[in-house]
Amino acid sequence: KLAGKDSTATDTAAVKGETEQALAQLEEVISWRKVILVIIFFIIAYYSTVFIGKILDNFSERISKYRLKIKRMVPIVRVIIWTLAIYIAIAGIIQPPYATVITVMASVGIAVGLASQDVLKNLFGGIMLILDRPFQVGDKIQFAEHYGEVQQIGLRSSRIVTPGDSVVTIPNGELIRTAVSNANSGALDCLVVTNIY
Template identity: 50%
Template sequence: MKKISLIIYGLLLSLAGICQEVDSLANLTQGNGLKQVTDDAPNLSEIFSVSKIIWSIIFLVIGYFVIRIITKVLELIAERSTTYRITLKGFVPIVRILSWVILITIIIAGIFRPPAAAIVTLSASIGVAVGFAAQDILKNIFGGIVILFDRPFVVGDKIEVGDYYGEVVNIGLRSTRIVTPDDSLVSIPNSEIMNSSVSNSNNGEANCQVVAEIYLPVDIDTMKVRAIAIQAAQVSKQIYLNKPITVLFFNEVKDRKSYLKMRLKAYVSDIRGEFSFKSEMTELVMSALFEHQLISKADFE
């Protein structure tokens, strides 16, 4: 509430500054004997007339719905194609912000048409007010602009920031929203993202690497296990076969017992199927190992 009060106070100072600027222009022109210019100088009531305010509100309402329709259409088109979904969704935040910039520019330059001196005064006063009361907001806005143009990730990517991992569903000027694997919507301030390391699982592509880990007895036949694991990944409908399947083995000690940890790395065709693909690979591999009697229940007791 304190920040909001300071911003409102700054805006009031801005309006007062505009009035003073118009008066000073009038006095200046009178002093130079240019009375005709003084008569033509717009006053505050002319700039913010009732009709102009009504028209600006109409434009804002219409623009709001038009921007929503455009972004919704882009999102619907993107959802119909796995290949181009992430590319199209990456343009949605840029289209939204550019549309608002164009709309506000039309309202200011086309409807209100304030004099240049009034714009300078208003900008300076707002700059002082916002800079004093909304430093965190400015950091987030700057971070959002950098994210949109530097593109470390786009809408549709799977990223990890701090303790959160999930799909990016919205990149705003204040925060970035991601959906975690348990369907929780998390809003992360853009300034925090700018100051943190960001891990991107797919980097704008529809596919990503999935790793399934399985603990096995140390004396198991790794050649047979590798062949079974690769076959299990290949038979899945979600597999992306344009990238390699890798099987690695590591020796680990767990609960004072030595195990062989197998890591099966494969690529899922649609990143949204990441966890179901991981579960499917694990189930297929375990089922095949039991079927070929390479492992038994006693190995895990």
């Protein structure tokens, strides 16, 4: 047992040493100029997502035929923009050594995974909602005691508007885990019998 504890302590110390070495190399690569450029780049990426989201919303209101399809594109466009922004910031601006990136990402991934399990659960839930599409913007859904029209499907949460005009924000992790009733599911056409005079 003592030997096992010693080996575990040695492994932990080795990982800690590698992480500290990688961070030291990263400090040599990163300069204040690069940090400022990354911040500016992320600000541009943020406003780009807002701007493109508004453009798509305007298009969806003008072209009613493709309204739902255009609104479904908004979260996908956000994911693409932020993925490209992070990649360009790391590979294009900071340009750290490959080994340093792997070591730091592994350490940060473990730390972030432990510290933000709920956030990650909601993010994965948002991705699953985009891919699986159990409901879409404009559908009437029942979730727990909440009923209303889906207004937005985001990466972390989704919003529905109740008949009383209240906006309910629901974490995507809960939407994936709990049963959701979709009143708009099924065929979009039906037979109607009426009297003509």
